[in-house]
Amino acid sequence: MSFEVTKSCPYTRARSGVLTTPHGVVPTPVFVPVGTQATVKSLTPQELVSLGATIILGNTYHLYLRPGIEVIEKLGGLHRFMGWHGPLITDSGGYQVFSLAHLSRVSDAGVLFRSHIDGSEHFLTPELCVQFQQILGADIIMAFDECPPYTDDLNAVKEAMERTNRWAQRCQSSKQRSDQALYGIVQGGVFMELRRQSANSLTSLGFEGYALGGLSLGEPKEVTNAVVEETVGFLPEDKPRYLMGVGSPEDLFEGVSRGIDIFDSVLPTRIARNGGLFTHCGRKIIRNTRFRDWDGPIDEGCDCYTCRNFSAAYLHHLFKCEELLSYRLATIHNLRFVMRLMEEMRRHILDGSFPSFKDSFLEGYEPTDEETRFAQRQEWRKWRGTKFSERS
Amino acid sequence: MSFEVTKSCPYTRARSGVLTTPHGVVPTPVFVPVGTQATVKSLTPQELVSLGATIILGNTYHLYLRPGIEVIEKLGGLHRFMGWHGPLITDSGGYQVFSLAHLSRVSDAGVLFRSHIDGSEHFLTPELCVQFQQILGADIIMAFDECPPYTDDLNAVKEAMERTNRWAQRCQSSKQRSDQALYGIVQGGVFMELRRQSANSLTSLGFEGYALGGLSLGEPKEVTNAVVEETVGFLPEDKPRYLMGVGSPEDLFEGVSRGIDIFDSVLPTRIARNGGLFTHCGRKIIRNTRFRDWDGPIDEGCDCYTCRNFSAAYLHHLFKCEELLSYRLATIHNLRFVMRLMEEMRRHILDGSFPSFKDSFLEGYEPTDEETRFAQRQEWRKWRGTKFSERS
Numbered sequence: 098m099s100f101e102v103t104k105s106c107p108y109t110r111a112r113s114g115v116l117t118t119p120h121g122v123v124p125t126p127v128f129v130p131v132g133t134q135a136t137v138k139s140l141t142p143q144e145l146v147s148l149g150a151t152i153i154l155g156n157t158y159h160l161y162l163r164p165g166i167e168v169i170e171k172l173g174g175l176h177r178f179m180g181w182h183g184p185l186i187t188d189s190g191g192y193q194v195f196s197l198a199h200l201s202r203v204s205d206a207g208v209l210f211r212s213h214i215d216g217s218e219h220f221l222t223p224e225l226c227v228q229f230q231q232i233l234g235a236d237i238i239m240a241f242d243e244c245p246p247y248t249d250d251l252n253a254v255k256e257a258m259e260r261t262n263r264w265a266q267r268c269q270s271s272k273q274r275s276d277q278a279l280y281g282i283v284q285g286g287v288f289m290e291l292r293r294q295s296a297n298s299l300t301s302l303g304f305e306g307y308a309l310g311g312l313s314l315g316e317p318k319e320v321t322n323a324v325v326e327e328t329v330g331f332l333p334e335d336k337p338r339y340l341m342g343v344g345s346p347e348d349l350f351e352g353v354s355r356g357i358d359i360f361d362s363v364l365p366t367r368i369a370r371n372g373g374l375f376t377h378c379g380r381k382i383i384r385n386t387r388f389r390d391w392d393g394p395i396d397e398g399c400d401c402y403t404c405r406n407f408s409a410a411y412l413h414h415l416f417k418c419e420e421l422l423s424y425r426l427a428t429i430h431n432l433r434f435v436m437r438l439m440e441e442m443r444r445h446i447l448d449g450s451f452p453s454f455k456d457s458f459l460e461g462y463e464p465t466d467e468e469t470r471f472a473q474r475q476e477w478r479k480w481r482g483t484k485f486s487e488r489s
Numbered sequence: 490m491s492f493e494v495t496k497s498c499p500y501t502r503a504r505s506g507v508l509t510t511p512h513g514v515v516p517t518p519v520f521v522p523v524g525t526q527a528t529v530k531s532l533t534p535q536e537l538v539s540l541g542a543t544i545i546l547g548n549t550y551h552l553y554l555r556p557g558i559e560v561i562e563k564l565g566g567l568h569r570f571m572g573w574h575g576p577l578i579t580d581s582g583g584y585q586v587f588s589l590a591h592l593s594r595v596s597d598a599g600v601l602f603r604s605h606i607d608g609s610e611h612f613l614t615p616e617l618c619v620q621f622q623q624i625l626g627a628d629i630i631m632a633f634d635e636c637p638p639y640t641d642d643l644n645a646v647k648e649a650m651e652r653t654n655r656w657a658q659r660c661q662s663s664k665q666r667s668d669q670a671l672y673g674i675v676q677g678g679v680f681m682e683l684r685r686q687s688a689n690s691l692t693s694l695g696f697e698g699y700a701l702g703g704l705s706l707g708e709p710k711e712v713t714n715a716v717v718e719e720t721v722g723f724l725p726e727d728k729p730r731y732l733m734g735v736g737s738p739e740d741l742f743e744g745v746s747r748g749i750d751i752f753d754s755v756l757p758t759r760i761a762r763n764g765g766l767f768t769h770c771g772r773k774i775i776r777n778t779r780f781r782d783w784d785g786p787i788d789e790g791c792d793c794y795t796c797r798n799f800s801a802a803y804l805h806h807l808f809k810c811e812e813l814l815s816y817r818l819a820t821i822h823n824l825r826f827v828m829r830l831m832e833e834m835r836r837h838i839l840d841g842s843f844p845s846f847k848d849s850f851l852e853g854y855e856p857t858d859e860e861t862r863f864a865q866r867q868e869w870r871k872w873r874g875t876k877f878s879e880r881s
Contacts, residue, residue, distance in 0.1 A: 134812055139814055163809060164782075164806040172800060172802050179803065390560050402535075410564050411564070411570055414560070425531070
């Protein structure tokens with residue numbers, strides 16, 4: 098397990114590096130596709146490799162509930178269970194327990210919650226969380242954190258941050274496997290002073306990597322960027338920095354510019370399944386009537402399987418018919434778009450031209466406005482509130 | 490366009506042959522995966538090729554309603570639209586108009602119906618049906634037929650059969666493209682005399698292939714087999730025979746034994762999406778709890794991507810979570826199972842050992858009983874009755 102910074106951009110904090118894990122090497126900065134329930138929705142491991150994915154993420158909360166940690170243990174660990182033989186991260190489940198489950202009680206001991214699937218009651222502690230992640234066997238495991246919603250209540254955020262730091266220490270103490278890297282998660286909301294305290298506390302414990310949690314939760318983008326910028330300043334240069342929950346093209350640029358090495362987000366895959374497709378001009382809605390007989394690819398110049406083989410009209414048809422292939426072809430496109438963007442960022446960091454690459458990309462790219470982002474988030478929350486069996 | 494019988498089984502009516510089309514060569518007997526809406530549900534054309542599919546089927550009724558024949562015309566025909574560059578059949582839509590649409594009026598002129606999608610009214614004639622199929626551009630196109638439900642009302646079946654024969658002649662007269670083969674569809678329900686009349690009428694017109702329609706609609710299996718056996722006797726030796734709607738392993742054997750060359754059915758793909766998986770012992774229900782931690786493939790010895798890479802436990806997990814990948818991995822398995830079965834049948838016909846291969850396969854294979862088949866059919870009808878947008 099090692100991390101090496103190979104090149105730093107002379108104009109921004111962007112840097113390229115190499116993360117070495119027991120299951121392979123990951124060039125950074127890197128985007129990590131999310132395979133919440135031991136599958137990146139609709140895709141095979143084979144396809145992920147061909148899209149350029151070098152590392153993916155699974156979720157302890159979901160896998161604990163289904164199929165159960167003991168099943169994956171019996172099947173030989175998460176890598177073998179899901180047929181992914183490359184580097185793997187498991188998220189600790191902290192974020193999910195606080196956002197997805199029905200919370201019953203939080204104390205220093207741990208979290209009592211009810212499953213979002215069947216309402217069954219469970220108690221999760223930092224120690225159990227590490228134990229589960231050791232059984233799952235990912236290359237990178239995450240400390241159990243308390244992730245409060247976006248709020249301006251400083252005291253609430255401070256309390257959660259301090260508990261997160263105490264839990265981080267307990268995670269560190271209970272970790273036994275030496276072939277897994279444990280990352281701490283910096284909390285503190287949008288309060289710079291809290292971020293500083295959190296970062297200092299974690300770095301004094303010493304983790305193999307540092308994640309920035311509690312961002313991309315609905316706060317304005319300028320706030321996210323400012324917090325990232327400030328927080329990175331409190332973190333060591335020689336350890337990987339992981340910005341959790343960020344995945345839009347414009348946000349990836351902002352994170353990389355500020356010295357982030359690792360990103361994960363469901364955004365590219367989730368919006369794909371809703372028919373939102375990345376192009377070099379911005380996000381397109383494939384159900385729009387103008388694509389009905391559009392005889393070109395979604396994004397001119399894209400090298401993905403979808404764009405090389407199918408017209409936008411065909412994709413439009415598949416979405417209109419709610420055909421299963423639609424989710425897949427759209428997911429392939431969006432993930433490849435992001436993977437290729439990261440490849441290009443790495444290349445431009447290496448040859449010293451990152452700022453001009455960033456400028457030229459963002460000049461042509463119209464980001465989705467806050468209003469649409471907000472509407473999409475609400476749509477998603479509504480959907481999440483439906484019974485699981487009703488979801489598509 | 491040609492068809493050649495290369496070898497006949499000395500003990501049964503089974504035969505192997507080669508069907509040559511403008512888009513490639515199809516060894517027979519062959520199973521044709523169904524791509525109703527210009528997609529074999531959940532799979533890419535690339536995957537279909539790797540599964541061993543040599544020919545697939547699209548549906549004129551569905552494609553006429555969505556995306557519309559004019560869209561596919563503008564996009565360069567069905568092959569190009571869906572990215573399938575091999576041999577292709579389009580079904581005429583007769584069966585769908587009578588089973589899926591809301592029927593308004595049938596006369597010799599044609600069929601007035603309401604779309605199952607939005608209730609819009611449409612009028613389809615044999616001439617339009619051929620015109621549409623010429624625009625779609627499949628290698629094999631089907632005559633427009635009236636397909637009544639399974640019934641013992643001889644007069645109703647007779648009337649539909651006679652109309653089907655009159656329509657077949659009109660289809661033949663209106664066909665202009667010489668690079669497409671037009672197949673006639675024998676109707677007549679379970680009445681041997683009607684089947685004979687239908688077959689004689691169609692063979693005197695002379696088609697490039699003959700399909701058996703109106704079977705596999707809920708009649709007992711012995712009846713299907715008897716009708717197939719009798720009807721094949723009325724058809725010429727030198728033309729392909731196509732049994733529509735048959736696709737279970739045991740039924741494929743019965744059809745091949747009786748001289749059928751081509752089969753199509755949604756069964757392997759539809760039951761896959763419901764978690765019903767073929768094995769050499771019979772159909773397994775992957776959601777069954779016994780697969781929860783089953784650390785072997787679905788079907789020992791299967792060479793499909795799913796069985797080579799994933800445990801039954803993983804598939805069980807994906808189905809329990811309603812993950813998109815579940816439909817895909819199950820579809821890959823079932824289609825490959827059927828493709829490989831057909832490959833083996835062809836091999837055994839060629840080397841003269843078809844009857845013993847059939848016996849040894851069926852000895853180990855427990856067919857799904859009539860009761861389960863009936864229940865599954867009812868389940869499907871119920872599902873079909875739901876609003877399209879509610880379907881998974």
